Amino acid sequence: MIELPVSTLYGPANLPYGVFSAPGDPHRRIGVAIGDQVLDVAPLADSHGAAELVPLLAGPVLNPLLGAGRRAWTELRERLVEWVHGPADVLRPHLLAAADVQLHLPVEVGDYVDFYSSEHHARNVGQIFRPGSEPLSPNWKHLPIGYHGRTGTIVVSGTDIVRPCGQRRGEDGPEFGPSARLDIEAEVGFVVGTGTRMGEAVAVGDVAEHVFGLFLLNDWSARDIQAWESTPLGPFLGKSFATSVSPWVVPLDALEAARVAPPPRDPPLLPYLRDVDDRGLNLELEVALNGHVVSRPPFATMYWTAAQQLAHLTVNGASLRPGDVFASGTVSGPEKEQRGSLLELSWGGTDPIPLLDDATRTFLEDGDEVTITATAPGTGGIRIGLGEVRGRILPARP
Structure with a gap:
């Protein structure tokens, strides 16, 4: 077996999939992260008599x-675990240093749905925008609320984000200009594998037959644009300008040790949404702004699970396609340091967030860089990594 760094989050218990290109070769290939290297999977499979798998690994997407x-x-x-544990000299010709390759968007996304599944986040937002009123809408605990997003602006980690322009509320009517309340949302995205036909619904207990894996996701949000346009309908231009995702897709099979029971539900759910097993996930997220950690949101507190989101997404007969993505919504915990958006961390801009060197932020400024990372329990008592999703804010274009 190849030697791996002792502290690696990409050991044999993880083996996430991505798409990479090597120096001097623009061809995009399927890779697996192992330690601080990337395993070129297709030629390895071909050399080990797994020719039937090669067409699935030819790229340029998963x-x-x-x-x-x-x-x-x-x-x-199963083959990958066997090969990684095999002789190092057999594996070595198919390994490239991770620092030397370029990572790309791992999937061609067909449809994108973003949910609103953290009760702590929903309550915080409700209190910020509707102080003195009930923070949750009457339907919030009965169904996973979501909206359909824009797939054409989903980008891989490391892509710069141009500050969006749009309409926002002014003292004397609508104004136009760059967003002044640019925000992030720390989320987890679930990648669909097996599709369905129109008219079919996916049961809560069948999520593992249709979801291949997950990655980290930053749902960039222009809060001033969003607030002006979201009455009476939901997010539109305040969200559609960019969504960033991490380059590595961690398979569900790597997360068996991370499964936990979701929070108690009250009132009782309708039958199609009732849990059949523990489908919560004990993921620990971390949000850094300009290198300073500002939040550590816990995914285990999410009220609605991916299984329930998928069941609700398809209960009306909406079909699935390989590469579809549905996101968890902002991950926030009960404590202030566990909030997954600047809107919450700064409480709507009234409580500036301390950074390094006496700097503060309420919302993002040009040049700011946000990095979201996460880990999870893996088999054997180790932790595995979900990679990172990173983006830097560029000034609005004239």
Whole structure:
């Protein structure tokens, strides 16, 4: 077996999938993160007599593998574990230093849905915008609320984000200009593998047959644009300008040790949303602004699970396609230091967030860089990494 750094978050218990290109070669290939290296999977599979897997690993995106279904996912993961534990000299010709490769958007996203599934986040936002009123809408505990996003502006980690322009509320009517309340939302995105036909619904207990894995997601949000446009409908231009995702897709099979019971539900749920097993996930997120950690949101507190989100997304017969993405919504915990957006951390801009060197922020300024990382329990008592999603704010374009 190859030697791995002692502190690695990318050991054999993880093996996340991504898309990379090597120096001097623009061809995009499927890779697996192992330690501080990237494993070029297709030629390795071909050299080990797994020719049937090679077409699924040819690139330039993960969609063929996603669409192959759970049996293929399981077979490939079993082979990868075997190969990684095998002789180092056999594996070494197919390894590249992670620092030397370029990582790309791992999937061609068909549809994108973003949910609103943290009760702590929903209550915080309700209190900020509707002080003195009930923070949760009457339907919030009965169904996972969500909206359909824009796939064309989903970008891989490291892509710069141009400050969006749009309409916002002014003292004498609407104004136009760059957003002055640019924000982040720390989220987890779930990547669909096996699709469905129109008219079919996915049961809560069948999530593992349709979800391949997950990655980190930053739902960049222009709060001033969003506030002006969101009456009576939901997010539109305040969200659609950019969504960043991490380059590594961690398979669900790597997260069995991270499964936990979700929070208690009250009132009782309708039958199609009732839990059949523990589908919460004990993920620990971390949000850094210009290198300073400002929040550590706990994913285990999320009220609605991915299984319930998928069941609700499809209960009306909406179809799924390989590469579809649905996101958790902002991850926030009960404590101030666990809030997953600047809107909450600064309490609507009234409580500046302390950074390094006596700097503070309420919302993002040009040049700011946000990095979201996460880890989870893995098999054998170790922790595994979900990578990072990073983006830097550029000034609005003239």
